[in-house]
Amino acid sequence: xxxxxxxxxxMRMALGVLxxxxxxxxxxxxxxxxGVHVGSREVFAGDVGAYRLTxxxxxxxxxxxxxxxxxxxxxxxxxxxxxxxxxxxFPDGQNLGxxxxxxxxxxxxxxxxxxxxxxxxxxxxxxxxxxxxxLGREQVDFEVAVLETGGVSLxxxxxxxxxxxxxxxxxxxxxxxRRRRRNRGRSPQG
Numbered sequence: 001x002x003x004x005x006x007x008x009x010x011m012r013m014a015l016g017v018l019x020x021x022x023x024x025x026x027x028x029x030x031x032x033x034x035g036v037h038v039g040s041r042e043v044f045a046g047d048v049g050a051y052r053l054t055x056x057x058x059x060x061x062x063x064x065x066x067x068x069x070x071x072x073x074x075x076x077x078x079x080x081x082x083x084x085x086x087x088x089x090f091p092d093g094q095n096l097g098x099x100x101x102x103x104x105x106x107x108x109x110x111x112x113x114x115x116x117x118x119x120x121x122x123x124x125x126x127x128x129x130x131x132x133x134x135l136g137r138e139q140v141d142f143e144v145a146v147l148e149t150g151g152v153s154l155x156x157x158x159x160x161x162x163x164x165x166x167x168x169x170x171x172x173x174x175x176x177x178r179r180r181r182r183n184r185g186r187s188p189q190g
Contacts (some may be wrong), residue, residue: 013172015165040067044129047073049138051131060149061122068113068129078109082133085178086115088125094119122148
């Protein structure tokens, strides 16, 4: 094999490693919107009138997904017909607000609800949750310190891709360089 052939083959291997790494990184399973929330925090828990409420979310900017557990305060009466609304206000003098949005039932069961709000500003937000069912209408306010989304470092991704490409190129040249050196020592058969 000529040195040009080995170079081309090494480049193909490097490209293959790079594409394989990109495929692995892009095929990560998306988070289940109504399943386990890694990093979620309980932002409110307590009795509000006839209801016992627990609210959790991941408090970062972007589309905030709230999970709300609703039961009767007595712990015995199931709440299956609740209608919920959620809204948020940024009380820092900027007159920012989101919602109100209607909540919806989740797959976790009849006591679990969810609501999504587009929160784009970091800081201390005040949210208002309204629950309405046969037990009556109740409302609660709670504060959440919303942080800026960390995001993915494109620099780190680029460095990993370059390192993998160099590794693939080096391995390809070593593998095919040895074969070429062995073939040089042999005399042509005729």
